[in-house]
Amino acid sequence: MRRNTILPLGKISPELLESIILPKLGKLNPNVVIPPRTGFDAGVFRINNNLFEVVATDPVLGIPEDYFGFFIFHFAASDVAVFGGLPQYLIYSLLLPPNTQKEKLNRIITQVDAECRKYGVYIITGHTGSYTDVPTILAVSTVLGFTTKDRLITPAGAKPGDKILITKEIGLEFLVMTVYSKLYKKVSHIINKEAAEDIKKQITSLTVVPEAILLSENGYVSAMHDITEGGLSTALPEVANASNLGFIIYEKELPLRPETKLIAEEFSTTPLAFSSTGSLLAAVPKNV
Template identity: 45%
Template sequence: MLPLGKIRGEVLNKIILRNIDIEDPKVVIGPREGFDAAVIEYDGENYLIVATDPVLGVPEEHFGFFTYHFAASDVAVFGAKPRWLVVDLLLPLGFTEEKLAGIMKELNEECRRYQTAVIGGHTGVYTTIKDITATTTAFGLVKKKELRLPLAKPGDDIIITKGVGIEFAVGVSYFRKDELKGLLTPAEIAKLRGMYKLETVVPDALTVRKLARGMHDATEGGLTALHEIADNSDVGFRVYYDKIYTPPLVKKVLEAFDVNPLTVSSTGTLIIISPRGNSRRIIEELSKNGIKAFIIGEFT
């Protein structure tokens, strides 16, 4: 039986990739462990970056936000500005026009923010759908010389943005709010709920894409993504535990629920592979945009 969550690398290689055997000369990077987007030849100067992501198990009142940012983040970490979206919305029986309008308005706000066009999709109500679910495919263009891959060289710094564990803590504040009574004040819970806006790496990646060697988000296993980067790069890495930042409210929740900050899914945390000479400037540029960043280790 397959475990919950994103399938492991060995299953990807043994079953998924083994049963995909049509090759196309325009595909530069196809399905591959550690790479969350495809890279396709577009023209003489640009690559087309394509990524797809499911949206489920997120706060319904902010479903439009996540419908944009999950897939858009995977495009942005390759150095591309998200330009087009295709959105598939599957709705349960009883879903109202008012709720659908709320989702679309929020999705459109994010599209306006980043000048991304929704170019197609599908929306329907189905008896087999118990909770609203979406799948978004995002597309972006990047100049060939500005493509960023999640690959490192010895001596590169490891930088993370925002801190770890935000996704888990925010989820608790929406879906297990009663369990936070006595741990956080009502004002703190409200503040934590507002941190859903941090669950994206689009602004982070677009800010530093010309300075970073590569980037990867910390979704599905948190900082364990470093193992994928190291394996694909044939390097090692060293992380200093005391350098790993966790926002104070998030830290309270992680400790109360006995959750390991190194392995918990941390959507919104960007892992930046930085040539050592660029690290200071990367942190400064992120700070100018209101994004905290921290050097937590290096590749060896």
């Protein structure tokens, strides 16, 4: 008798992606330039010979409510930007638990609107509602952006001799979400109240949209990847494998806050595995 296997929490493994999901993508379409694949957080299809559309979708959950609208935009927009796409349109579904106050809804929607206006993005459709089966605020957002054929960037574009660029600190997302959660009590001897307040202020830096757009528009980059679930220890091999290259890093030179190192030591793990949304991994030509 076959045993049912319970899925682990988080994004599914590459093995399950490749065995269950990738073989079942519907009818093949010749206009799809980049279909779903391991290590690629966006898809690309052809509008015409020179114009491509980049599309990414992401769940939004477990986020401090005061910043929920910010991440409805930035999670998916970051994935579009690392492919060289300039975000243009947003679609999102916002699901609310019973008894949600109108003021809370207004705050979330106002945040989404503000980020869209900041980056010139229009919300073309969506769905919002309150349901008894929804235990907490949830959203799924999809961002669409455009790029040209010569400006399309993928994780497979790294070249021999490229330098490895990382923006912000590794594990910053982990630290931010820790100080906002119940887990903070377990690490309060490492992160004092003053440091915790400083870390909380970094929450709106958990996006790679600004730097990804800057790098791609100026032609400074061969490949990019947002360092999300699995941290640098997942993102860097994904870029290397997609590009058919190896890599060398010097761990002592990696941008890490002292608190990140201490927490990793206390829990006998590596900070390189900490989720680091908002930290951009980029392969940069050595002459830049």
